[in-house]
Amino acid sequence: MRINKYLAESGVASRRACDKLIADGRVKVNGKPASLGEDVADGDEVTVDGKPVQRRTAHSYYLMNKPKGYVCTVKDDKDRKTVMQLLPAGVGRLFPVGRLDYDTEGMLLFTDDGDLAFRLTHPKNEIEKTYLVKIEGGITDVELGRLCSGVELDGKLTGKSRIRVVAADKRFTKLHVTIHEGRNRQVRRMFEAVGKHVVFLKRIKIGDMGLGSLERGAVRKLTAEEIFYLTNL
Numbered sequence: 001m002r003i004n005k006y007l008a009e010s011g012v013a014s015r016r017a018c019d020k021l022i023a024d025g026r027v028k029v030n031g032k033p034a035s036l037g038e039d040v041a042d043g044d045e046v047t048v049d050g051k052p053v054q055r056r057t058a059h060s061y062y063l064m065n066k067p068k069g070y071v072c073t074v075k076d077d078k079d080r081k082t083v084m085q086l087l088p089a090g091v092g093r094l095f096p097v098g099r100l101d102y103d104t105e106g107m108l109l110f111t112d113d114g115d116l117a118f119r120l121t122h123p124k125n126e127i128e129k130t131y132l133v134k135i136e137g138g139i140t141d142v143e144l145g146r147l148c149s150g151v152e153l154d155g156k157l158t159g160k161s162r163i164r165v166v167a168a169d170k171r172f173t174k175l176h177v178t179i180h181e182g183r184n185r186q187v188r189r190m191f192e193a194v195g196k197h198v199v200f201l202k203r204i205k206i207g208d209m210g211l212g213s214l215e216r217g218a219v220r221k222l223t224a225e226e227i228f229y230l231t232n233l
């Protein structure tokens with residue numbers, strides 16, 4: 001198979017962008033710089049910037065802008081609507097990567113790539129997720145400081161988080177909150193721990209990857225660049 005096709009199918013980047021990587025000398029086959037139009041065979045070791053490329057043709061990757069009112073399970077025992085019902089027909093057997101609460105909106109990945117799902121959700125990898133949070137009332141610097149340095153949930157401190165107030169009026173405050181853990185209802189409970197009630201919660205970023213213009217309830221395939229980004233996070 002042509003090296004640019006091999007790289008693109010493995011989620012490195014688009015074929016054209018892969019040609020540029022090859023031309024720039026960033027791709028090696030069995031330790032030697034690759035040339036444009038070169039063929040690779042099973043068993044060849046292909047690297048980009050020294051990192052081995054994992055061959056991945058069989059997997060699927062989708063992004064959903066989850067609306068509230070859906071559970072993140074394949075089947076709900078209370079018969080509520082599930083995110084699976086929002087997937088288009090013919091996508092195969094996908095599963096959601098991690099969870100968002102019933103009342104939470106925003107970025108939800110789906111794949112059949114168990115390795116990627118495991119890496120993105122394993123706490124030791126500390127993958128950052130950013131949320132838009134709307135709370136009732138205001139928030140003081142002292143409360144923000146407590147949230148950033150860690151509050152106690154179930155007898156264990158949360159990890160450090162980054163928080164920025166993005167808007168405030170007399171009734172509500174909106175914040176961007178970046179955490180790198182995925183404890184149950186973590187963001188809602190962190191705010192509860194400082195006496196604040198979350199009225200709206202939306203995941204807006206995984207690492208540096210955002211939702212873009214994907215509408216609420218819509219689903220799209222990830223681009224080769226996004227797959228490459230996530231597999232190298």
Ligand code: URA
Nearest residue numbers: 100101104185187188
């Ligand atoms: N934190 C929450 O409280 N809920 C979510 O769905 C995600 C993070």
